[in-house]
Amino acid sequence: MALRAIVNRVTPTRFMDSICGATRCFSQKVGGTRPEKLKIDENRNVEDHRRRLLYNKYEMRRNLYKALCRDPSLPSDMRDAYRCKLSTLPRNSSVTRIRNRCIFSGRPRGVYRKFRMSRIVFRELANNGELLGVTKASW
DSSP, X not given: OOEEEOOTTSOXXXXXXXXXXXXXXXXXXXXXXXXXXXXXXXXXHHHHHHHHHHHHHHHHHHHHXXXXXXXTTSOHHXXXXXXHHHHHSOGGGSGGGOOOOOTTTOOOSSEETTXXXXXXXXXXXXXXXXSTTEEEOOO
């Protein structure tokens, strides 16, 4: 079953409003699942958000230290000093620690970047007609 999005005709505010409405509907449907599972998913999203904030905070400093570590014109002891400074930065400030997650379920795999939701949630909301500008493909 193929789904396609006609995003060109939908304004960003209308699209975000439809996602907010879908969030309310989806959270009501998920009410039957275990609350501890939902809490774990929320914690994963919060942790990922915290990593994104740390990355933004330390991005310039990390790039500077990396560039100075790789510069062959600098003496080796100075490069080692910058390598040491790089290692003292928080681990979660690295870009490789950031993971795209579904904003509804917290699922880490199969997430559409444009919609910030997993393929499963996207298909369910699109089939119910709760996303503006998304229609089922037919040819």
